[in-house]
Amino acid sequence: MPATERPKLGGHSPSQPSPMSTANAACILVIDDEPQIRKFLRISLSAGGYRVVEAGSGEEGLAQAALARPDLVVLDLGLPDKDGQAVLRELREWSQVPVLVLSVRAAESEKVLALDGGANDYVTKPFGIQEFLARVRVLLRQGNAGESQASSxxxxxxxxxxxxxxxxxxxxxxxxxxxxxxxxxxxxxxxxxxxxxxxxxxxxxxxxxxxxxxxxxxxxxxxxxxxxxxxxxxxxxxxxxxxxxxxxxx
Structure with a gap:
């Protein structure tokens, strides 16, 4: 497990639904090609009361960003079909949804490129789940999603x-x-x-x-x-x- 700590599930088992109504829950799109990372984030975010949508490639992630209208995007950079930096650039052509980059790339140049390209925050793997969730809460509070993102x-x-x-x-x-x-x-x-x-x-x-x-x-x-x-x-x-x-x- 690449995270440095396990998610604290607040007394709910991973299979239990969050006590927050899914209809009113913030939607978070996770774009990552590693199934184990997506599962880990799905469990952690769902336990925090969020609705999670997943994508395993850049193209799928862009499509889900338009169709699901997420309130936040968690974006890996090492995707199988296109680099996450390119996904970020394409997303920013039409959407201002907050983007939290989650990547093993720790070089300052990668962080600067992502932040200049429109990312709102950058977290390197391995990561602590409590800090990650705190960053998610900050981005959602900022309300950077702005207007509703229509798919057409x-x-x-x-x-x-x-x-x-x-x-x-x-x-x-x-x-x-x-x-x-x-x-x-x-x-x-x-x-x-x-x-x-x-x-x-x-x-x-x-x-x-x-x-x-x-x-x-x-x-x-x-x-x-x-x-x-x-x-x-x-x-x-x-x-x-x-x-x-x-x-x-x-």
């Missing part, structure tokens, strides 16, 4: 499916690059509201590119071409001059 958004004939990263226009799939999808998804998550150029650049390109507005102009131009969106009379993407962009509500 529709604007007239345009629809985005966040679970499968698909964009449809009049029922036909639109092929987008990673950056094009990231910009469109971020605008969709703030439907009807202006997202500043700096916010888009920092969240999608990284904090060192906050002033590289030409990157953003090129991507938005390509998006408009693919969506047949006339910038002079936009159906979808509206430019707020000198500020940023917003996705028009239907």
């Amino acid at each position: 958004v529709s604007v007239g004939p345009l629809s985005l499916d966040f679970a499968y990263r698909r964009v449809l226009l009049d029922g036909a799939e639109v092929a987008l690059t990673r950056k094009e999808y990231a910009v469109l998804a971020m605008l969709a998550r703030h439907l009807g509201r202006v997202v500043t150029q700096q916010q888009l650049l920092k969240d999608i390109w990284g904090p060192t590119h906050a002033e590289d507005t030409h990157y953003l102009r090129v991507v938005v131009g390509h998006l408009r071409q693919k969506l047949a969106d006339d910038p002079a009379n936009p159906r979808f993407i509206v430019t707020e001059a000198g500020v940023g962009y917003r996705l028009r509500e239907s």
Whole structure:
């Protein structure tokens, strides 16, 4: 067992349900490829009154993040299909759900990369379960999940499916690059509201590119071409001059 201490179950055996109603319990998504770690966390978190959703790969984790709308994500970095840092970047393209990284990687560079990439906290394995649960409680109290995370958004004939990263226009799939999808998804998550150029650049390109507005102009131009969106009379993407962009509500 990689943890340094066993969970204290408060008098309840692991098989017993938590006394908290599952309908009202915070949902925690655990993305980890090790079944024993997932089982350990499931028992510990369930005993603490939380509802647990599990994923054993990065792609499954991203899909569950869109479908289950968790209040917190516990993310391992060593996943079988893609690196956890990449999963974190993709998740941050459309969601601000709190993320607690749980990894054997103890190097400072890994921690900095994860925190700069949008993680809210970082715990190394082996770990103490009581400290881990305390960190979970802190992140949930902070309320970083913000708005309800819908699994899809529709604007007239345009629809985005966040679970499968698909964009449809009049029922036909639109092929987008990673950056094009990231910009469109971020605008969709703030439907009807202006997202500043700096916010888009920092969240999608990284904090060192906050002033590289030409990157953003090129991507938005390509998006408009693919969506047949006339910038002079936009159906979808509206430019707020000198500020940023917003996705028009239907």
